[in-house]
Amino acid sequence: MSPHGRPKGSHPAAQRERAPVCDAGVAALGYSGRMKVCIVSDSHDRAEALDAAVRQAAAEGAEAVLHCGDLIGGHTLRPAVKAGLPMHLIHGNNLGDSVTLHRLARDSHGQLHYHGADARLELAGRRIFVVHYPEYGHAFACTGEWDLVCCGHSHVAETRQVAHVGGGRTWLVNPGTVAGLSAPATWVMGDLEAMRFEIRTL
Numbered sequence: 001m002s003p004h005g006r007p008k009g010s011h012p013a014a015q016r017e018r019a020p021v022c023d024a025g026v027a028a029l030g031y032s033g034r035m036k037v038c039i040v041s042d043s044h045d046r047a048e049a050l051d052a053a054v055r056q057a058a059a060e061g062a063e064a065v066l067h068c069g070d071l072i073g074g075h076t077l078r079p080a081v082k083a084g085l086p087m088h089l090i091h092g093n094n095l096g097d098s099v100t101l102h103r104l105a106r107d108s109h110g111q112l113h114y115h116g117a118d119a120r121l122e123l124a125g126r127r128i129f130v131v132h133y134p135e136y137g138h139a140f141a142c143t144g145e146w147d148l149v150c151c152g153h154s155h156v157a158e159t160r161q162v163a164h165v166g167g168g169r170t171w172l173v174n175p176g177t178v179a180g181l182s183a184p185a186t187w188v189m190g191d192l193e194a195m196r197f198e199i200r201t202l
Contacts, residue, residue, distance in 0.1 A: 035064070037123065038054055038189060043177075045076050063086070086112075088119050090130055090132060141171075159171070186200065
């Protein structure tokens with residue numbers, strides 16, 4: 001244990017996450033409004049690439065990681081978790097070893113959150129939906145119920161705003177494939193205060 005009473009190597013943000021669930025099953029997590037996040041997807045067992053993106057994001061001030069699916073094996077996470085950032089994970093069309101992912105999340109002291117097929121989060125006052133397929137992401141963005149929708153699967157990095165039924169616009173972010181499979185190895189740095197999303201290349 002550290003002198004602050006938390007497991008050694010754990011990021012302080014992981015300790016702030018233990019918050020209640022608000023309406024519609026959205027997990028409300030207590031971060032400051034100036035929060036930055038690392039958005040990744042389709043790591044496909046490439047642990048080194050995921051680790052590189054997470055560490056670069058942490059160095060730039062990211063407080064959490066959103067993984068949009070096709071993580072596959074639990075071993076893919078082991079290097080990246082050493083950066084200490086809380087990580088929110090879903091599975092994609094490649095389910096992988098869900099039993100190990102559940103076990104890692106259970107034993108992570110609040111650092112890893114394995115949500116299953118999709119995740120409904122509230123970070124720094126922003127309502128965020130995470131799903132693997134881009135067409136599902138677009139559909140949820142169109143509802144107007146979310147400030148940010150993150151997706152993956154296509155291995156094509158893209159950030160854009162989608163018109164929704166309420167007359168406004170929702171950010172739809174696809175970080176591409178951090179593994180660099182049939183495409184450049186990319187991830188996205190998101191600023192939840194400014195609602196600015198930048199595609200980065202490893």
